[in-house]
Amino acid sequence: SLDYSFYSLTPSKIDEKLATKLVEFYKKKLKKDTTAHDKIEFEIVYSNFDFNTENRTKELLDNGFSKEERQQILESLKELTVTNIKNHKQISESDNEDIKHLEKTRKHIVENDMESEDVNKIVEDILELLEDIRIYGTPQFTRQARMAFIARAFCSSLVDSGWFTKNEIDQFMKSIATVSSKFEQDYQKF
Structure with a gap:
């Protein structure tokens, strides 16, 4: 709600x-x-x-x-x-470790159970992945989104306060490597 x-x-x-x-x-x-x-x-x-x-x-x-x-x-x-x-580095490192755990679980299932026709095993794998996402994915995503919101708010407030122009902040944001920017670079090379 x-x-x-x-x-x-x-x-x-x-x-x-x-x-x-x-x-x-x-x-x-x-x-x-x-x-x-x-x-x-x-x-x-x-x-x-x-x-x-x-x-x-x-x-x-x-x-x-x-x-x-x-x-x-x-x-x-x-x-x-x-x-x-102050705790950004620790939080990010911890979240990255949790994401590695999530990836390890996913790889294990892909390597060992992908060809399974056993419905019970498939349901068990799905439930295991969902539980791992709940523990090792959702809170981490939420924390990282919170950090991104804080960073974005800082940038916006620098514009609102007259320290930087919107264009300067936009250029700064474009300089940050992201999944999206990496995809765009790869697409341009293609």
């Missing part, structure tokens, strides 16, 4: 009463701008601290939040963001 999504993007350090108030604010904000439904993380929710967060959260004061509540939100966002940045 929408509430669950909003709560999952709210820092856990924010007390329950304030988190509920924040979720209600997000729902009202989304109702006012239904085109933002696919940009919730960037335009509706405060899910990390960036160069524009202090300015963006001023709207809370006009929507029933006290200065103290806003400050608690800002401090929670700052702590969450700093923790994610």
